[in-house]
Amino acid sequence: MRSKLLLFLLVPLLFIASCEVKESDEEKELHEVTKVIDGDTFWIDDNEKVRLIGVDAPESRNTGHKKIGYYGKEAKEFLKSYLTGKRVQLKYDVTRTDKYQRTLAYVYLEDGTFLNAELIKLGYAMVYTVPPNVKYADQFLDLQREARENSRGLWGKEDNK
Numbered sequence: 001m002r003s004k005l006l007l008f009l010l011v012p013l014l015f016i017a018s019c020e021v022k023e024s025d026e027e028k029e030l031h032e033v034t035k036v037i038d039g040d041t042f043w044i045d046d047n048e049k050v051r052l053i054g055v056d057a058p059e060s061r062n063t064g065h066k067k068i069g070y071y072g073k074e075a076k077e078f079l080k081s082y083l084t085g086k087r088v089q090l091k092y093d094v095t096r097t098d099k100y101q102r103t104l105a106y107v108y109l110e111d112g113t114f115l116n117a118e119l120i121k122l123g124y125a126m127v128y129t130v131p132p133n134v135k136y137a138d139q140f141l142d143l144q145r146e147a148r149e150n151s152r153g154l155w156g157k158e159d160n161k
Contacts, residue, residue: 030087030110039075039124041102042083044090051102052116053093054140056128058154071154075124082115093133104133120144123153 031044039057043049058069060076090105098104107115117136119125120143127140148155 027089027091030089032087033083033085036076036080036083039072039079039119042079044088049100049102050090050105050107051098051100052119052125053104053106053133054127054129054136055116055119055125057119057125071124074153075119078122078124079119082109082118086110088115093135095133106136116140117143121147121152123147123151123155126154 031048033042033044034046035043037043037049038060040052040055041049057075057079058072059066060069060072087110089108089110090103091108092105095104109115117139120127120140127137127144129137129140147153151157
């Protein structure tokens with residue numbers, strides 16, 4: 001009877017342990033950043049365009065639909081300075097690509113810096129969540145609130161620049 005009880009308790013625990021979400025080999029891979037497009041988009045390995053999940057940096061150039069945004073050039077320059085010559089690790093949420101076929105990712109530098117969060121924390125981007133990719137939405141909102149309260153980056157006063 002005791003062994004049946006032990007088995008009854010142990011099997012669910014083993015099942016739960018086996019269901020634990022683990023980082024895939026693909027998510028452990030490091031990718032070389034080859035070009036920065038703007039404050040929230042860049043290319044890796046010369047063939048894959050990556051869009052940061054959960055953030056929206058102001059536009060850094062005029063396009064057919066959008067104009068240069070306040071603090072857009074600064075956001076792009078910051079991302080360039082952070083990523084030039086670096087390798088990054090990509091982690092994914094529910095949806096892997098967007099309607100433009102860009103890879104959607106949370107990005108980590110080799111030193112462990114969580115790039116998406118860093119952009120919001122320093123005021124180079126604002127929170128932009130698109131369900132179902134909302135894993136860090138609460139954390140990002142807290143960082144944005146802190147950046148605004150401390151007038152960091154795009155939350156600073158325009159006339160002080």
